[in-house]
Amino acid sequence: MEPLVSVCIPAYNNAAYIKETIDSILNQTYSNLELIICDDNSKDDTVSVIEKIKDDRIKLYKNEKNLGMSGNWNNCLGKCKGEFIKLICADDMLTKDCLEKEVGALREHPTAVLAESDTRLFDLNGKTKGFYRRYKTSGLTDGKKIARAGLFVKNYFGAPLANTFRREAFEKTGGFDSWYTYILDYDFWVQLACMGDVYIIHEPLNYFRVRNDSNTGDVMAGDKTQEYVKEHIHLLKKFKEELGLSKGEIRKSVRIRKLRNFAAGVYLKVFVRQ
Numbered sequence: 001m002e003p004l005v006s007v008c009i010p011a012y013n014n015a016a017y018i019k020e021t022i023d024s025i026l027n028q029t030y031s032n033l034e035l036i037i038c039d040d041n042s043k044d045d046t047v048s049v050i051e052k053i054k055d056d057r058i059k060l061y062k063n064e065k066n067l068g069m070s071g072n073w074n075n076c077l078g079k080c081k082g083e084f085i086k087l088i089c090a091d092d093m094l095t096k097d098c099l100e101k102e103v104g105a106l107r108e109h110p111t112a113v114l115a116e117s118d119t120r121l122f123d124l125n126g127k128t129k130g131f132y133r134r135y136k137t138s139g140l141t142d143g144k145k146i147a148r149a150g151l152f153v154k155n156y157f158g159a160p161l162a163n164t165f166r167r168e169a170f171e172k173t174g175g176f177d178s179w180y181t182y183i184l185d186y187d188f189w190v191q192l193a194c195m196g197d198v199y200i201i202h203e204p205l206n207y208f209r210v211r212n213d214s215n216t217g218d219v220m221a222g223d224k225t226q227e228y229v230k231e232h233i234h235l236l237k238k239f240k241e242e243l244g245l246s247k248g249e250i251r252k253s254v255r256i257r258k259l260r261n262f263a264a265g266v267y268l269k270v271f272v273r274q
Helices: 018-026 046-051 068-078 098-108 143-150 184-193 215-220 225-238 247-271
Strands: 005-011 033-039 058-062 084-087 112-122 128-132 139-142 163-166 197-209
Touching (some): 005 018, 005 068, 005 098, 018 033, 033 068, 068 084, 098 163, 098 197, 143 184, 143 197, 184 225
Antiparallel strands (some): 112 163
16 A cells, blocks of 8 residues: 655635646545645635535645644644645645655655655746756755755755655654744755755656745845845754854855845846736
């Protein structure tokens, strides 16, 4: 028997896109899955759209009050029963063989705490706007090596949809840290990566929707750069000992982060105009 996989969608006001996300999950070649959807008290028709989709694998939970991003993400993960977990935002999508390949890698390599793949970026109209690649190696790589290298280049872990992880590893973390507003997922991936190996698949097995009105859009557009940098500094100090960071390296990482935010803002305004 294939082990159960829990796919989580923390939803909030996603009526326009969530059906595409759900369809991409239910149509996976890996069939032994449960789909946990936690609606965070949406004000649009998100719940209505979900309830029209008839599939026994869907488990819909409706929050009586809004829990916020970290609260709802942790709420989703807390309801998982699968051996492996993937969290995906309600406007992104997976290729049909995404779970088959990522879960297969975790089953074959017990030292891997998470498996991840490259990402195809697309806009609101479904047009490809670029690619986001993981760390340069393929297959098993020490998680701390990736986490440390990313602080001086880019977040190699990317958005939640790019990663599938073991539930037992998640249970050793504190979940998503509510201190953060923008990089709570980055913090979470670093926590996991410090526990063991990461298995990297250099294929675009997921689709990330680039939007101006999302948290990512706020940061990339430059509107929230100062807040983002503040969170990045907090992350650096949090993992200073674990990753062996010197004061000079922390300063270097902050400078690089500011430059990358600026470059990302230019990319968004030039290539992903809405």
